[in-house]
Amino acid sequence: xxxxxxVTRGATRExxxxxxxxEKIIARAAGRPHATPGDIVTVAVDLAMAHDSSGxxxxxxxxxxxxxxxxxPDKVVIVSDHYVPAVDAASAAILxxxxxxxxxxxxxxxxxxxxxxxxxxxxxxxLRPGMLCAGGDSHSPHGGAFGCFIxxxxxxxxxxxxxxxxxxLTVPATRRVAWNGRFQDGVSAKDVMLFLAREIGAENHNLVxxxxxxxxxxxxxxxxxxxxxxAAELGxxxxxxxxxxxxLAHIRAHGGAVDDAALDAWRSDADAAYHSAFAFDAAALxxxxxxPHFPGNSSSVADMNRVRIDQAYIGACVGAKYEDLAMAARxxxxxxVRDGVRLLIAPxxxxxxxxxxxxxxxxxxxxxGGILLPxxxxxxxxxxxxLLAAGDVCISTTNRNFQGRMGHKxxxxxxxxxxxxxxxxxxxxxxxxxxxxx
Amino acid sequence: MSAAAPARAWVFGDNxxxxxxxxxxxxxxxxxxxxxxxxxxxxxxxxPNVRPGDVLIAGRNFGLGSSREQAAVSLKRLGLKAVIAxxxxxxxxxxxxxxxxPAFAYDADLPIADGDPIALDVPAGRLDIVNTGGxxxxxxxxxxxxxxxxxxxxxxxxERRLKAERSAT
Ligand code: SF4
Numbered sequence: 001x002x003x004x005x006x007v008t009r010g011a012t013r014e015x016x017x018x019x020x021x022x023e024k025i026i027a028r029a030a031g032r033p034h035a036t037p038g039d040i041v042t043v044a045v046d047l048a049m050a051h052d053s054s055g056x057x058x059x060x061x062x063x064x065x066x067x068x069x070x071x072x073p074d075k076v077v078i079v080s081d082h083y084v085p086a087v088d089a090a091s092a093a094i095l096x097x098x099x100x101x102x103x104x105x106x107x108x109x110x111x112x113x114x115x116x117x118x119x120x121x122x123x124x125x126x127l128r129p130g131m132l133c134a135g136g137d138s139h140s141p142h143g144g145a146f147g148c149f150i151x152x153x154x155x156x157x158x159x160x161x162x163x164x165x166x167x168x169l170t171v172p173a174t175r176r177v178a179w180n181g182r183f184q185d186g187v188s189a190k191d192v193m194l195f196l197a198r199e200i201g202a203e204n205h206n207l208v209x210x211x212x213x214x215x216x217x218x219x220x221x222x223x224x225x226x227x228x229x230x231a232a233e234l235g236x237x238x239x240x241x242x243x244x245x246x247x248l249a250h251i252r253a254h255g256g257a258v259d260d261a262a263l264d265a266w267r268s269d270a271d272a273a274y275h276s277a278f279a280f281d282a283a284a285l286x287x288x289x290x291x292p293h294f295p296g297n298s299s300s301v302a303d304m305n306r307v308r309i310d311q312a313y314i315g316a317c318v319g320a321k322y323e324d325l326a327m328a329a330r331x332x333x334x335x336x337v338r339d340g341v342r343l344l345i346a347p348x349x350x351x352x353x354x355x356x357x358x359x360x361x362x363x364x365x366x367x368x369g370g371i372l373l374p375x376x377x378x379x380x381x382x383x384x385x386x387l388l389a390a391g392d393v394c395i396s397t398t399n400r401n402f403q404g405r406m407g408h409k410x411x412x413x414x415x416x417x418x419x420x421x422x423x424x425x426x427x428x429x430x431x432x433x434x435x436x437x438x
Numbered sequence: 439m440s441a442a443a444p445a446r447a448w449v450f451g452d453n454x455x456x457x458x459x460x461x462x463x464x465x466x467x468x469x470x471x472x473x474x475x476x477x478x479x480x481x482x483x484x485x486p487n488v489r490p491g492d493v494l495i496a497g498r499n500f501g502l503g504s505s506r507e508q509a510a511v512s513l514k515r516l517g518l519k520a521v522i523a524x525x526x527x528x529x530x531x532x533x534x535x536x537x538x539x540p541a542f543a544y545d546a547d548l549p550i551a552d553g554d555p556i557a558l559d560v561p562a563g564r565l566d567i568v569n570t571g572g573x574x575x576x577x578x579x580x581x582x583x584x585x586x587x588x589x590x591x592x593x594x595x596x597e598r599r600l601k602a603e604r605s606a607t
Contacts, residue, residue: 157532203525387463407463
């Protein structure tokens with residue numbers, strides 16, 4: 001462990017007999033009094049989400065062969081985000097097929113080119129505490145910030161869910177990860193996740209990560225989304241945060257209806273039987289950077305200093321929410337991007353762009369030399385604008401830096417927070433963002 | 439002697455992710471064309487030389503990353519009989535079973551080198567290491583999962599279930 005990231009921790013199996021939040025949600029969806037870790041249960045799905053890459057184009061041939069429709073078109077959310085906007089005839093055809101599907105199968109919630117699915121759903125108040133949701137994308141855990149159980153599934157699983165409204169789950173145990181104390185200025189939820197990817201690893205299999213502690217309680221919903229999103233990088237089934245007043249206020253502000261009673265109904269029992277529990281000190285956390293080609297290949301920024309970069313990318317569900325852009329703007333205010341470096345910004349949704357335009361954040365980013373890209377998965381999925389050539393070095397606010405993901409297999413991608421990525425864009429190399437805050 | 443015919447073992451390390459199994463920038467390709475790029479970033483000899491019936495043996499956390507089913511589809515298109523890994527990422531494991539590609543989690547080092555001849559009997563969960571005469575008993579899958587594999591995947595199973603429901607009404 002590096003000196004400036006000192007933590008206290010201990011993995012202990014609590015002896016309690018109570019239930020965790022995730023177990024309560026699964027029990028409810030399975031119509032059982034209890035859900036015990038390790039059991040295989042069949043659950044009813046409250047909401048199913050799919051996007052243009054894994055959704056309709058994979059579902060339709062099966063639905064046609066089976067001669068069936070959607071189990072409940074009102075509970076299916078379709079988002080076009082991976083191939084948007086079309087860059088060639090093939091992606092245009094994929095998007096056209098999605099639109100045809102939505103019409104033919106009566107889908108009522110369709111978001112066409114409005115942004116990345118995980119970021120779009122909370123903008124419409126679609127996720128509420130206690131729900132059990134299935135997402136046709138591995139970063140579906142993003143929505144666990146709302147106190148729901150939401151996991152990612154492949155296309156065949158999603159097809160079966162679309163037809164039947166149910167699926168099987170092996171009930172996961174819950175690992176509690178508490179953070180207490182205040183972050184230093186320039187440290188954020190993204191640093192927490194790059195730290196955890198190293199410290200608790202990428203093999204939290206058959207586990208739900210429940211984020212807790214006063215640091216998490218003080219976080220905005222967008223920062224909690226970052227925590228839950230990257231539960232995927234921990235190899236967990238999903239991430240979850242117990243709902244509180246912040247959760248309910250966000251849902252209501254975005255058109256969702258939720259009862260105050262949700263706060264009592266959807267929380268872990270005080271004597272819940274956790275699989276294990278960790279506690280970390282937020283004040284001791286330094287900005288974290290992941291080196292190629294693995295999110296857990298991370299260290300404190302001090303160990304990473306002076307890596308020269310060609311591209312800085314602010315994008316993705318996890319890294320281009322409004323607050324992420326605002327963090328970058330704090331660094332870029334009154335500064336310019338280093339000559340020879342390209343700073344690309346793809347806001348997570350069109351609403352984020354609108355909000356950033358209103359607040360002035362967008363002007364700060366573009367005046368510094370940032371280049372605005374369309375909202376969508378873009379270079380994060382290796383599909384849109386901003387891909388890398390062999391030998392290119394990029395620092396990115398995205399969640400994964402697997403080899404070849406953002407373009408050529410011989411490109412190098414580092415991961416960091418919006419503060420770190422913006423600071424690197426200014427310096428032309430990876431630097432400690434705490435020296436760049438205005 | 440095992441009843442299964444000998445095949446080649448393709449051995450990979452830990453954390454083989456979905457981007458090396460099915461690169462994102464090639465996802466618009468037809469499945470067979472995408473399969474030709476499977477694992478090329480870590481072993482360019484794999485896709486051109488793998489033969490139907492071969493078995494992939496990997497380390498920990500195989501298939502981590504994206505939910506993209508093309509990762510499992512590519513392995514199936516290349517004709518792999520099964521994947522044996524020390525552990526699997528959750529979504530990849532489900533995808534493999536759903537597509538009828540057997541996936542065995544065997545959490546110990548196998549004394550098998552890349553290129554070794556092996557023989558795998560999937561229903562029996564028996565792996566024969568030809569050179570040494572060693573036999574490994576792979577852990578059985580849960581009944582809910584063997585039902586899917588036996589049907590040839592989740593879609594054939596669903597089709598059967600829907601037919602049964604229709605004839606019952
Ligand atoms: S932005 Fe990246 S991580 Fe998020 S859904 Fe799109 S491809 Fe996946």
